[in-house]
Amino acid sequence: MTAIIKRELVSFFKNPIGWFVIAVYTFLSAILFTLFVIWQNTSYLGDYFGFWLFFVDMIVVGILSMRFFSEEKKNKTDQLLLTSPISLYQLVLGKFFGALIIFLTCTCVNFIYVLIIDIFGTVDYGCLLTNLIGTVLVLSSMIAIGLFVSSLTESTIAAAAATIAILFFMFVIDFFAMFFPTWLADIIMHGNIYAQFDDFTNGILNLPPIVYYLSVTVIFLFLAVRMIERRRWS
């Protein structure tokens, strides 16, 4: 599994696209920081982490999902991975942790903003910690969804587009919920990947959202493994 993680990291940081992604990520997060923190004259980071940063992650996960399995399949390098003496779970987890580390590296840019707030105001470190924990959990769920979508198709463009579409749909799912009966709408709204993040932005570490994000991660990783296995049998 460590070999796969290492390969993902080397490939990302050696590729110009990797640095382009980091640049876009930093640029967008700087705009959001300016909009939600500096212009609001506040030291509260919840809004920054909460609403808009998701859009950035959504697009970046989409771009990264192209590389997960679709590109391997397209370049026939999946033959090396699937005929090597590692299990499918090790393969999928290797890809997952590789992507998570890449994202966490991108997220490091936030420490610059923390430093800026610390110089000009007061940082609520408790709130910052819950936001960071929440971000890691949301990213895990998003990456797992991206991995699953990538395991479905050989087309890298389709993988990116489908991942962004699914993550966007999960964002606007509340809108569709109002067309359903109340009991069903409640269930649908609980499935909103972004609504579950509210507690973290408010500095609250609650068990249900943690369980929710971990469940989404595990389920989609499991589905990705099953999908690769199914393709081997088809």
Added chain:
Amino acid sequence: MITVSGLTKRYGNKIAVNNISFTINQGDIVGILGPNGAGKTTTMNMITGYISSHAGKITVDGHDLLEEPSKAKASIGYLPEIPPLYHDMTVKEYLSFVYNLKGCAKKENIKKKKEHIAEVCEVVKITGVYNRLIKNLSKGYKQRVGLAQALLGDPPILILDEPTAGLDPKEIVEIRNLIKRLGTRRTILLSSHILSEVQAICERIIIMNEGFIVMDALAEDLTMRMGANTRYGVRLAAPEDADVLGVLGALPGVAKIEYVGSFEKGTIDFIIEAEKKTDIRRLLFDECAKRNWYILMITPLGMSLEDIFIQLVAQNDEQRALEAKSREKGKKDKQQPENSAEDSGNAQDEAKDGEKK
């Protein structure tokens, strides 16, 4: 070393590999030969665990591929038709990745990473391009890097899918020699659709067509089978009025003689075919010498791969048709006693009815 029994793979309604079985012993160099779409790559992909089979069992180095996939896969070095290379990596990075991926560090008999990779690079002769990006390498070198990744971890079995496809003649010879050298202490299964290649490298040849094994024989047997037909192309300088075809066609042991044309002034070309197990070359020479005809050229016309395929497939179809017939006959024979019993029963009933009336 590799045991395959009743292996079947379907893609939708098409059966790509149909109930094939074979065993490859330790140290064998076996070639799978067949036209495109014969099922060679599918068979190799199943043995290496890349795709699953719909029926059958595969055992690699004593490990069942379904029950102990990791152990079975650890015994195999696989070079697919398109080498699985990451073009954004250097050769060094790529081989280091494969070394880690295969868990070579945990193997007892494997040297330390740097030494082992250096050793493999030396064997496949890629030391000179060790620090170069894979995407900048020539096709021949890419193939060698692919072979190097298959050799990492020192697997006892090598599976090579069309290892010389797309290479230039010089590279083909080099890769063939390399495979031969590797085969001195490894079991090798390779596929090709080039007969001469398989003959040059392999001791045993499995011929596949449309998912079936149509022949599994030693390379020598195949060569004999190919040489068994005694057809020669002959160019003869003889007087224009000489009845060459009539005279030579009447020689004992000649089965057929066929005029081809005249490609040089004062000569004729023809194909002469002898009866089985007859060498007509001496007779032909004596007869021509007696009549002062000059043999300018004599070329043995062996069977081409296509000829062998046609022959083998025809035999195979015939055999399958016979089997199907005998199965049908068997079914009919089984049904007949039942029918006759029913008929006799009906006749008895009718007789009884008649009596009652």
